[in-house]
Amino acid sequence: MEWLIFAVLGTWLIVSALGVVFVKNPVHSILFFLSSLLAMAGIFISLGAELLAGIQLIIYAVAIVVFYVLVITTIPWEKVKRFEGFYKKELIISAPALVILFILMAYMVLKGKFATPVGVIKDNVREVGKTLFTSYLFPFEVASVILLVAMVGAILLGRREEG
Amino acid sequence: MSIEKAYILLSIGLFLIGLLGVIVRKNLITILVSTELMLNGINLALVVADKVIGRVDGQIMAFFVLTVAAAEVAVGLGLIVAIFRLKGYEGSSEITQLRD
Known part of the structure; x- marks a missing residue:
């Protein structure tokens, strides 16, 4: 299957x-x-x-x-x-x-050989959320800053030159 | 051969197809679409690694790859539109100099 x-x-x-x-x-x-x-x-x-x-x-x-x-x-x-x-x-x-x-x-x-498994994930969404907001909290905030910078850059690049 | 190895091979193939697209396509927009294919291949490899090890760190990496892909699309398409409006270029072979 x-x-x-x-x-x-x-x-x-x-x-x-x-x-x-x-x-x-x-x-x-x-x-x-x-x-x-x-x-x-x-x-x-x-x-x-x-x-x-x-x-x-x-x-x-x-x-x-x-x-x-x-x-x-x-x-x-x-x-x-x-x-x-x-x-x-x-x-x-x-x-x-x-x-x-x-x-x-x-x-x-x-x-090659794969690494040996360390555990079994039961509830995927809960595990991802828990890990994202504990171990990876700082990268998460940095990602939001990256998105903000990209938005500002896109607006800056996309506007027309008025003079 | 385990199913994980087959998925890893699939992700390598997807990445290399995206690389081929970046090399051979003429249109700037389709070059960006091919980079998205490459990012998708990386995401697949990360998720398969997660399944092998039995943790969720790879999925979080894939989540950040997705974030960076969204940012890259915004800036890249802005650049393409700016290049098109200032110079009228649409093909990758037309862009031969960076200055005015």
Whole structure:
């Protein structure tokens, strides 16, 4: 059963990731990205990370994808049309290199041993919340500062120069 | 082969597909989408590591990766829109100099 879920979701994920890279139209590419996010949320649920799956759906699949589409609509379409698709020469050079890299990493993973487990998680959401607000409280606050700085930077970059 | 190793291989494949997208795509926006794919691959590896060890620290790391991804998207798309409005560039091969 586990392997069946892995096969279905993994195939879905890889096919939509390849679609993101190789489809011509940017809007279609973003739709493939949305599909890969849904597959990823399913994988998170099957791995027992329910909170992360929900956050993935809310933040990625709603906020970030809508933001991308919004930005594409602000750019004139004929300009986007001039630069769609991918560079052929770079693809021919880089694809074998990346395949070799994948084989090397896969060899490392298959030959290596995992660490021994230290415990069993029963209630995922409760455990994540407890750890996030005790051990990781300071990084959590730093993350909020990062988001604030990103918001200020985006407003600064996005405003029109009035003079 | 255990299921965790298969998931790790899947995450490596997703990361490398995203890297391929960053290398070969022409459009700036799709390059950013490919970086999101790479971040997703990292998230998957972190969650699988969590399942192996039996703790939740990896999921919290994935949570921070998500936060940084949101920030990166805001700033990156702002930069792309600014580049487009100031110079009219939309392809990655057109940007050859940083100064005016």
